[in-house]
Amino acid sequence: MFYQDCPMSGTPEYDVVVVGSGAGGLVGALTAADAGLRALVVEKADTFGGTTALSGAGLWAPANLHVLAAGQPDSFELAREYLRNTVGDRTPQSMQDAFLVAAADVIAWLETKSVRFSYMTGYPDYRPDLAGALLTGRAITPKVFPHKRLGEVPAPVRPKLAMGHGGPPITDPGPEGPEWGGQSLIAQLLIACEAGGVDLWASTPFTDLVVEDGRVTGIRVLHDGEELAITARLGVLLASGGFERNEAMRKEHSVAPAARADWTLGVPENTGDGIRAGMALGAATDLLEDCWWAPGFVRPDGEVSFLLWERAAPGGIVVDRNGERWINEGTDYNTFGHRMLEAEANGRPAIPSWWVMDQHFVDEYGFGGLRPGVDTTPWVEAGALVRADTIEELAAAIGAPALVSTIERWNRSALAGVDEELGRGAEGSHERQLLSVFHRYPGIAGPHEHPNPCLAPIGDGPFYAGQVVLADLGTKGGLVCDESGHVLDKERRPLPGLYACGNTMASMMGHAYPGPGACITPAMAFGHVAVQNMAGSLDRAPA
Ligand SMILES: Cc1cc2nc3c(=O)[nH]c(=O)nc-3n(C[C@H](O)[C@H](O)[C@H](O)COP(=O)(O)OP(=O)(O)OC[C@H]3O[C@@H](n4cnc5c(N)ncnc54)[C@H](O)[C@@H]3O)c2cc1C
Incomplete structure (x- = not known):
């Protein structure tokens, strides 16, 4: 009731x-x-x-009934190896x-309670290069819920x-x-x-x-x-x-100060009330400094968009504040966050970084909640996006001198279909090819005229830069x-x-x-x- x-x-x-x-x-x-x-x-x-x-309620439940029914060669042992x-x-x-035992169990049990799921075809594990990974995926998601049943x-x-x-x-x-x-x-x-x-x-x-x-x-x-x-x-x-959402607790437990409580995507009510009550009773704690990290973009309304699929779409890159590309954009979001922290700790100005793209990218894919083809002017006027007619002007506007040569190199890689520097959508070594199964998964672009589906040149202006902040999906x-x-x-x-x-x-x-x-x-x-x-x-x- x-x-x-x-x-x-x-x-x-x-x-x-x-x-x-x-x-x-x-x-x-x-x-x-x-x-x-x-x-x-x-x-x-x-x-x-x-x-x-x-x-999105993607659910990672190895060897659950839907994964097995889809013919995936999954098992407790394989998933165990992958977790190790x-x-x-x-x-x-x-x-x-x-x-592993309870995840497969709970999905099977929920089906008996009329909570329905389906297999997410081909959504790979996030580290397909590691033993035990399933390249064709072991994720499921709830079946769509029709509006008429609301x-x-x-x-x-x-x-x-x-x-x-x-x-x-x-x-x-x-x-x-x-x-x-x-x-x-x-x-x-x-x-x-x-x-x-x-x-x-x-x-x-x-x-x-x-x-x-x-x-x-x-x-x-x-x-x-x-x-x-x-x-x-x-x-x-x-x-x-x-x-x-509890800034004081984040500070007290050394959650990276570069990630702010108002950049989390967790709900405002999540202020650690249960954790504090347990601690007061003498409970042990662990991992308090860590988050489920996610690269984010602060929209004009101050809310944060989770930069997820954009990073797989071809024709956009991430650069540090000098304008140098420093991370494979397709890296899974949690690792992306950890790498941002490592990069900063090693002296690279990576928090925030910049997302750089051209007009074609915006028209084709949108960005950070801006729908494809929508006029960018309000976001530019609000300062969320920087727009310029040439790469040189964009580099000057964001104070990133290396951006011009970075884009020249990127465009050469894109046309050749091989990202020699960072291996996005990689050809090349076996490990790189395996890892690229994940970069390629979202299939946003579909077939396009360039040899690697994750790479496309940054071509005709106007050009855009938007800041990539260190956000999280929760602690x-x-x-x-x-x-x-x-x-x-x-x-x-x-x-x-x-x-x-x-x-x-x-x-x-x-x-x-x-x-x-x-x-x-x-x-x-x-x-x-x-x-x-x-x-x-x-x-x-x-x-
Ligand atoms: C955009 C986005 C996409 C994501 N996609 C995925 C995905 O596909 N797969 C995945 O695994 N994860 C995903 N995540 C992360 C995932 O949603 C969260 O980590 C997870 O839902 C947290 O679950 P929880 O039960 O701990 O917290 P919540 O789902 O936040 O539930 C906690 C509840 O407790 C309530 N609460 C807090 N304090 C009190 C109190 N004092 N008294 C009573 N109630 C209280 C809150 O209001 C809230 O309703 C995503 C997150 C975001 C933001």
């Missing part, structure tokens, strides 16, 4: 109380309902879905294994971002088209939660944990400015996101949990009654981002096992 404001006084009692309504939180609540337990989700915002609702090669020993092997959704879904979730604007279905990505995932989960009898309270911020005799027995929330205690008989699942550090989502104290003992998932939990992905869906899938997987654990129904160990 959905309540805009929480409906009770006294001390409402539930079996499982979930804080936050991203995919992990809703999956946790649905798991409780499925086990015949009374479950409540409290949500700080007046809509449900958090950052998950804004996302990407995440390494930054997180315990047992956590990586637990993720009336079935029992509670308001957080509206999507104005500029979309980072997919190319040419695939935008328009306001009457089907909902996809995070919008579809949250809509489907809310319908399933309602069917299972989960209570959903909006506008109800969690403020603290209730602890009795060393056990978490409930939470405190604010309701109309008044504090209310809620009992959680079996446990509390903290699924309240990261602390990306990735948080409370240390065990294989069943149980929050651990500093001696690695479970804190009775307290569980976490999503960005409230220190990511088992370590510093890595192995493939599309590396954030949301662990949230769902550990939200599911955490509540199974609470219900006492977890009777299997990772293989």
Whole structure:
């Protein structure tokens, strides 16, 4: 049942109380309902879905039923090898294994709850050059949710971002088209939660944990400015996101100062409330300095666009503030962020960098939320884009003297079809060719007249430059949990009654981002096992 404001006084009692309504939180609540337990989700915002609702909801669930049905040669062992090669020993092997088991499981289970997914044909792992990677991909996404079914959704879904979730604007279905990505995932989960009898309270911020005799027995929330205690008989699942919107916490935990809290794409409510409550109880933390990094562009309205597909489209390049190309533009977004930080630390002025393109690129692909072919003048006048008739004038306008020779070299590479300097869409060595499977995936350009689909010359003016800032999709550090989502104290003992998932939990992905869906899938997987654990129904160990 959905309540805009929480409906009770006294001390409402539930079996499982979930804080936050991203995919992990809703999956946790649905798991409780499925086990015949009374479950409540409290949500700080007046809509449900958090950052998950804004996302593309690519889900990286190796060897799940859809991947196997699509004939992909995937297996637990192969994915395990790949995780070892990407995440390494930054997180315990047992956590990586637990993720692999639970991720495939949760997808199969959700299908039985009418939450539907389909295989994302050919979306490769982000490091196709590493052993265990699947070049043809192991990602799925929620099936599109038809507009005509919106009336079935029992509670308001957080509206999507104005500029979309980072997919190319040419695939935008328009306001009457089907909902996809995070919008579809949250809509489907809310319908399933309602069917299972989960209570959903909006506008109800969690403020603290209730602890009795060393056990978490409930939470405190604010309701109309008044504090209310809620009992959680079996446990509390903290699924309240990261602390990306909390500038003080970012500073305290050494999140790179070059990345500002107002450049995150995480929702404003994600201020670390769950993480701080866990820390106050003595929980261990990890990875607090890290984020799910993403190159971003600050639009004239001050909002940040996630630069995703643009970087695969041919004919645009990234240069540092001297005008030198320094990174393969097609590098996956999380690695891109880490490289920006490394470059700055090594004395290269890379934060912000510049995205440079010509009029053809803008007309063909758009950029940073500007739709293809749309007049750039308002964005130029607002200072978001710099425009010039010649490369020399653009170089002078952005104070990047090396830009002219960089573009001369780039154009030669583009015509030859080989990016000798940085290997974009590479021909060449075996490793480069494998890695380029990822650069080439989005297939934005399709066939064009140049030999390498990721390369095209920067040709006729006017020319444009837009700043590339270090943005993020959320923080990735948080409370240390065990294989069943149980929050651990500093001696690695479970804190009775307290569980976490999503960005409230220190990511088992370590510093890595192995493939599309590396954030949301662990949230769902550990939200599911955490509540199974609470219900006492977890009777299997990772293989
Ligand atoms: C444009 C974009 C595209 C993305 N694409 C993908 C993708 O394709 N695949 C992928 O894996 N990841 C993607 N991500 C990242 C991913 O969406 C997030 O990392 C993930 O959804 C975080 O999940 P979460 O449950 O931890 O947090 P959220 O989904 O943000 O949920 C947390 C919820 O907790 C609520 N909350 C916070 N504090 C409180 C409180 N005190 N009381 C009650 N409620 C509270 C918040 O309001 C929010 O609703 C993308 C992100 C963006 C912005």
